[in-house]
Amino acid sequence: MPETTSGALIATSSLSAGYGTQPVVRDLDIEVRPGEVVALLGPNGAGKSTTLRVLAGDLAPMSGEVRWLGEPSRAPLHRRAREGLAYVGERAVFTRLDTADNLRVGRVEAARALELFPELEKRLGTGAGMLSGGEQQMLSLARALCREPRLLLADELSLGLAPLVVERLLRAVREAADRGLGALLVEQHVRKVLDIADRVYVLRRGRVVMTGTPQELRGNLDAIESSYLADGRS
Numbered sequence: 001m002p003e004t005t006s007g008a009l010i011a012t013s014s015l016s017a018g019y020g021t022q023p024v025v026r027d028l029d030i031e032v033r034p035g036e037v038v039a040l041l042g043p044n045g046a047g048k049s050t051t052l053r054v055l056a057g058d059l060a061p062m063s064g065e066v067r068w069l070g071e072p073s074r075a076p077l078h079r080r081a082r083e084g085l086a087y088v089g090e091r092a093v094f095t096r097l098d099t100a101d102n103l104r105v106g107r108v109e110a111a112r113a114l115e116l117f118p119e120l121e122k123r124l125g126t127g128a129g130m131l132s133g134g135e136q137q138m139l140s141l142a143r144a145l146c147r148e149p150r151l152l153l154a155d156e157l158s159l160g161l162a163p164l165v166v167e168r169l170l171r172a173v174r175e176a177a178d179r180g181l182g183a184l185l186v187e188q189h190v191r192k193v194l195d196i197a198d199r200v201y202v203l204r205r206g207r208v209v210m211t212g213t214p215q216e217l218r219g220n221l222d223a224i225e226s227s228y229l230a231d232g233r234s
């Protein structure tokens with residue numbers, strides 16, 4: 001598998017990005033290596049989704065560089081997707097198709113998806129729009145993981161879901177990482193994601209303000225969580 005000299009699947013150096021002329025993220029140096037789960041935390045408006053979009057190739061950098069599989073890259077999302085990047089946004093399912101057809105369209109065998117999430121078996125014939133939020137996210141994650149990507153970028157997988165479902169989704173990501181996947185997760189469930197993450201970046205007002213392992217950051221958990229209540233832009 002091609003990787004950067006540092007072993008990263010994806011890495012940024014001095015990356016700035018945003019909309020119009022103003023960067024909303026600045027001077028980002030972040031990376032994700034095979035086999036690791038990395039959490040990207042921070043308050044609303046801190047620039048987490050923007051960061052994922054640039055890494056995915058969905059938004060061009062304003063300055064700095066994204067290295068994907070060892071090479072500087074400006075490839076768009078569809079090309080990175082062909083090369084093993086999976087990007088899961090909020091409720092990424094086709095609501096008018098049933099669960100089985102969502103898998104078919106994603107070119108995923110139902111049997112493989114059911115190995116990952118047996119909960120979906122009784123829902124194969126159900127329209128994805130009728131699934132619970134948790135089932136929809138199991139479906140999106142199954143579509144992403146069953147294609148065996150090298151890198152998963154997931155934006156708020158667990159938004160609005162019950163704690164047990166959140167744990168279920170995060171455990172599936174952890175198990176895939178134990179088999180070699182690199183994952184970057186934007187998560188509001190700070191404590192739950194720290195239970196499965198290898199490393200963490202905390203963004204505030206578009207910059208990385210804290211980084212380390214979950215063990216290193218545990219002492220700052222209250223500060224991280226209370227920063228979520230503050231306006232990240234002000």
Ligand SMILES: Nc1ncnc2c1ncn2[C@@H]1O[C@H](COP(=O)(O)OP(=O)(O)OP(=O)(O)O)[C@@H](O)[C@H]1O
Nearest residue numbers: 019020024042043044045046047048049050051233
């Ligand atoms: N398409 C867009 N056009 C213009 N500004 C945008 C766009 N998307 C996001 N922004 C702005 O960029 C800033 C960062 O937003 P972003 O969504 O990256 O933050 P976030 O940390 O993911 O926050 P949230 O948790 O609220 O999604 C915000 O000020 C937001 O209003």
